[in-house]
Amino acid sequence: MGNSIYRFLCGLCAPSSSEHGLHGAHPAVAALGRDILSFQSTSQVPDELSRHVVSSKKAQANWYAISLLKLLVAWKKARPPPKTLEEAAAFVVQTLKNHQKADVEGLLSFYGLPHPNAAAGAPAAPPPPKPQGAKFELHTLPIDPKSVADGDTVNVYVDTADPRESGSVPREVQKAAAERAKARAAKNYQKADALQKIIVDAGYRPVPNARGEEVLAKKYRIRLRGIDAPESAMPYGKEAKEALLKLVQGKSLKVYVYDEDRYGRCVGDIYCDGVFVQEQMLKKGFAWHYTAYDQRPELAKWEKQAQTGRKGLWASSKPQKPWEWRKDKRNGTA
Incomplete structure (x- = not known):
């Protein structure tokens, strides 16, 4: 039995x-x-x-x-x-x-x-439909400060207990996570570190959930859809990163993923406590509307609002577009 x-x-x-x-x-x-x-x-x-x-x-x-x-x-x-x-x-x-x-x-x-x-079988409200064109939806664990790379890219982690993830965790990752927990309990940190490398190399990581308990999670790199923030070495690059960090730090996010870029990042819209993150980045003047890849009129409207109010990077008379800055850097003229 x-x-x-x-x-x-x-x-x-x-x-x-x-x-x-x-x-x-x-x-x-x-x-x-x-x-x-x-x-x-x-x-x-x-x-x-x-x-x-x-x-x-x-x-x-x-x-x-x-x-x-x-x-x-x-x-x-x-x-x-x-x-x-x-x-x-x-x-x-x-x-x-x-x-x-x-x-x-x-x-x-x-x-x-x-x-x-x-x-217990109580009727539950059906989940809201994904926006048109979205391929899938992610619900992340709380965002760590180190996860924000710049003003338009953030690394997120999704609990492998999530129904979307639970059936696809490699067996070797499950085994390494279980053995790592035992090694840490036995204070065998050298073995635990070696097992941690196996987990991380496979795209997973033990991270704390909202209750502070360590869980196994899958890593996703998210490129914010429709905006382009100043690069770190550009004027307002640091401010853009700090603005995004302020919006998402310590919070769980909802991410609608639409595509994957050439760097393997998921391109998606991010919501935090019901707030559309790209909207806030544009309105605060810490990102450009990336018209080459996204023609949504609301993004142009929010960018215009910041430009009119001379907020963020728009305080500069001629702010350089990040895609032009990257092109100049590739050509050695930056």
Whole structure:
């Protein structure tokens, strides 16, 4: 029975298993499965669970054991068994419905499972449609100050627990992340650093989420669509970078990605707390409307407003266009 629930939670069931019919599970569900199996053999509660479960530390082992037993019993009766992240969360919520609400919500939060209201099958409002032409949407982790390269480029990280990412994390990255966590717990920092390099070279990185907990995330380089900010070595280059940093630092972003440029960056529109970032950069006078690649009239209007008000770079009588500056630099005439 223990192996059965473990295969369910960790997504390790063989494809030929007609009884379970599972072909993989979300990393958050896999983490729950590993901890459940570990508890069966060690009776140890995960170290950080106390930050999410309100029951006293002394009571947590009993609470976890009772929860495990109920999950095992419920799993035997489940027809069909849960497969998706939402189904797994609903399974936990329904099974533990008589437990203290804060404890159940804390357990879900600890493993990154959806909120119980959504998991319990409550109707949810459909997500707003992507803007026309957008290929996909990203929801980022909080932005670190070092992630802002200049006034029109920012590196963002997306939690691999996100449904868009969860099915595409390379197995070697998952393994390296798990081994790195163990190495850090054992204070073997040399090994942890070596594993960190494997993770980073693959385009991932352990970063803190909004609760300050370290999670595995995928890196995306975002080029702000429709604007061109002064380069770092140009007048107002430093100010443009600081303006963008002020808008996004410490905040989670919504990014609509439209294209990929020749440098491998995602070209997209960025929203922060409902604010359109490109609009603010143009209105503050820290970016040009990049008409060669984007003809949206609202961008031209916002640029004109800053120009009329002589804001930012428009305080200069003849500010140099960044694309012309780059061309001059390539030709050796900058």
